[in-house]
Amino acid sequence: MHISVIVPCYNAVGKIERCLSSLQAIDFAVEQFEVIFVDDCSSDGTLALLNQQAKAQPNWRVFQLTNNSGSPSAPRNKGLLEARGDYVFFLDSDDEIFPDTLNTHYQHALQTNACIVRGYLIADTGREQLEMNKVHNWQANLTRQQRIAAIIAHQSTIPCSLIKRSLLQQHTITWPEALRMGEDSYFLAQVLSVAEQVEYLSHPTYIYNQRRSFVASSTQSYGARELSNHLIVWQGVQQALAGAGVDYFALRLQKGLQAVLASLIFRNRYDIDEALFLQFADFIAQNWPRIATFNYIPRNRELLQTLLERDFTGFSALCKPRLLIAGYDLKFIRPVLPALAEYFTLDVDEWPGHNSHDETLSRQKLSQADYIWCEWLLGNVVWYSQHKTPQQKLVCRMHRFELSREFGEQLTLSGVDAITAVSVLFFERLMERFPAIPRQKVRLLPNFVDVAGYEQVSFTDSRFTLAMIGYVPAKKGLLHALQILAELRQKDSRYRLKLFGKASADLPWLKNHPDELAYFADCEQHIRDLGLTDAVEHVGFADIKKALAQHQVGFVLSVSESMRELPGFESFHLAVADAYAAGAVGLVKHWTGSEYVYPEVLISKDQQALTQRIWQLSHDEAAYRELHQQGVSFITKHYSANQFVAQVRQLFDEI
Known part of the structure; x- marks a missing residue:
């Protein structure tokens, strides 16, 4: 067995298929290489998929860890324990190996007695494929020190290398399972520090999948764990390579530090405490003579200054986009x-x-x-x-x-x-x-809606009070609300309607819309004709967070006209959410699209059904409270301010 290809997997369904196809297309004698998949306790059916695929491949083996480890290091170490090849090759489950990679790299390893062979990669963005990690001016007469330095200086520390397995065994080199970031740099440095023959081939080794996903991965956030790992990795790699005469800080620290500072600004998880900040500050201070020579954009220079001054408050303020x-x-x-x-x-x-x-x-x-x-x-x-x-x-x-x-x-x-x-x-x-x-x-x-910021209404005091929050223009449906009120008052004269927002007479633009003026004149006539003069109150503009409780509003109505033609009318109607945040109930007479905004239980098919719903709820406190709880749970889950902020942050991360 010449080569063992080790593939760590976790919840890989939907992204491993390209990898599997590339492994099936490898141009190497099937009895001379094996593929070892190690599943890190996936929850999406990855293990079943791997077992099914391995049935048709005599040189594929599948293992699963006992517990989820949370990083690829433990699966890779399990793969090393099971490997039988003279060389091992690590491949991630969402990447693709080229058909000739194993044969090309193995033949070169035999010819040169290489301990490690590295190539370059093709990055697939979904729009284009880019060559990356090329080492230019690689020559056969380079010294070991120059070879290691060239790889560190010109390549990212990708895991894909052909490595002599006996070298790992002899020096007890494994993947650092305690690290969740930078583990590939740490592992590569350990290998290079003991490798006698380091080789590079100008050969495209594999395709690195950079296609954008709308599902944020764990690597898209940065916080205390990642910063702590970086401090460990930087110092560990510097120490490991120093024995080979290579100054890692001189070759790579500037890029690494810039990447960390950018992550602190744009991917921050905001869990870095002052103790870790001071560790970071100590590292910067200890290495400042070198770090001071690096070039930085002004923003990064400001961040470094807060570290030098050990100013945690200033640092935290700057770590925001x-x-x-x-x-x-x-x-x-x-x-x-x-x-x-x-x-x-x-x-x-x-x-x-x-x-x-x-x-x-x-x-x-x-x-x-x-x-x-x-x-x-x-x-x-x-x-x-x-x-x-x-x-x-x-x-x-x-x-x-x-x-x-x-x-x-x-x-x-x-x-x-x-x-x-x-x-x-x-x-x-x-x-x-x-x-x-x-x-x-x-x-x-x-x-x-800020669910936590509202004064609360009382069912006993509010059950006969209806409200509209904004009732201009005509398509808001004031006439519907008046008709509902009139029908309810035929049964119980305690029902009243409160109108929040500017009246039609207070809006100058309405003077240029005779149809709007006529509509609201008609509404005023209906108020008189239906005997509602004492039952309708124009409250005017008010702070809704307080006003619904102050006026003891039990029902907020959304009775807008339903329009299918562009541009349409009601897009969301936040007043319904306002009601639940204030302890009341918001009810909708169906308008186009309302079913995509609010749950079915809040929507009535027509005016008559809505009127009956109000009557029933105002006389059944248990049903009223149950509906309120359903509504407030829905609003809190989907439309809270915290949810909105989280979605904004995720959106900027995605784009």
């Missing part, structure tokens, strides 16, 4: 800014109009931003998409209003990384209205 909130009328995003500030350094560029702003100020703010959040798909997105750099990430949040405007047609699409819609229906309407926007750039990002 700079997020610029830009656009007209920021009322929908402003309530969540304090929560966003926990994870981003915020700045605001509030525009006075849909397409007007202080361009000098916008340019200045843009120059400091890592991320741009454009609230509304208006002139703000058009301008920022034209002026951001490729390194900056831009996300736009579209509501509904923008579908009746032309700004989506004016975007520089290469400058927009993602556009979010607040509901499933308006996701599709965005695509219909602006077909040039690539579908892969559109995301669903619902509105949010």
Whole structure:
């Protein structure tokens, strides 16, 4: 047995298939190599898939660890224990080995008596394939020290190497199972430190899969564990290679340190405490004469200065991406800014109009931003998409209003990384209205409600009080609410209706819409005709977090008109969520798309059904409280401010 290929696996269904196909295509005598799969207690059927595939391959073997280890090191060590080949080759389960790799590298190892053979890789981004890890000017007359230095300087420490197994056994070299990051660097350094003959082939060894996935992996976050591992790895590799006359810090520390600083800013898990910070500060101070000679962008230089000054507060503040909130009328995003500030350094560029702003100020703010959040798909997105750099990430949040405007047609699409819609229906309407926007750039990002920030209503005091939060324009359905109220009052005169928000007479734009003026005049006439004058109260603008409790509102109604034509009308109607956050009940008379926003139990098919629902709930406290609990659980799970912030963070990570 010449070669043992070791493949660690964990929850690999859906990504291992290319690897399996490449292993089946290896051009090497089947009796001269084996493939050892080691499953790290997958939960997605990986083990069953491997066992099924191995049945048709006489040289494939499958093992499973007793407990999940959480890293590829333990599976690789298990593979080493089971290996029978003279050489071992490590391959990750989502990568592909080239058919001629084993034969080419093995023949070269025989000719040179190599302890280790390295090649270069092909990185597959899904759009293109790039050659990486090439070592130029490799020559046969290089000394051992020069060979090791060339590999460290020009290659990432990928696990794919052909390594003499007896070398690992002789020096008791295994993968460091305590490490979760940098284990490949540590392992390679141990091998190179004892390898007498180090070889490199200008040969494409394997395909490294860099295709973007919408499922965040554990390697996409960075925190205490990763930083601690890096400090261990850096010092361990420096010590191991020093025996071979190679200065790892001189060759690689600058790149490694820059990568860590970038991870601290853009992938931070925010769990680094002051004790670990001080360990990091000690490392920087001990190696500062060398680190001071490296070139850094100003942002990284600031971070290093906080480490030198042992300023944990300043360090923590700098370890956040700079997020610029830009656009007209920021009322929908402003309530969540304090929560966003926990994870981003915020700045605001509030525009006075849909397409007007202080361009000098916008340019200045843009120059400091890592991320741009454009609230509304208006002139703000058009301008920022034209002026951001490729390194900056831009996300736009579209509501509904923008579908009746032309700004989506004016975007520089290469400058927009993602556009979010607040509901499933308006996701599709965005695509219909602006077909040039690539579908892969559109995301669903619902509105949010701060469930914990509301004063609570009492069922006893509120069960006969209905409310609308915003009842202009006409499509909000005020007339429906009045008719519901009138029917309920025929049974019990205690029912009342509170109207929150600006009245039609307070909105200047309505003067140019005679149909709207006529509608609200008709509503006022209905109030008089139906005898509702003393039962309808125009509250006006109010802080809903307090007002629902102050006015003891038991039912918040969503009775908007259902529209299928563009741009549509109701996209989300946050008032329903407001109700549950305040301890009340929000009920919906079905409008197009409501079923994708709220659970079926909150929606009535028509006005009559909604009226009956209100009557039943107002006379059955147990049913009322049960529905409230269902609603608040749904809102908390799907539309809380914390959930919104988590989705924003994930979105910027994805793009």
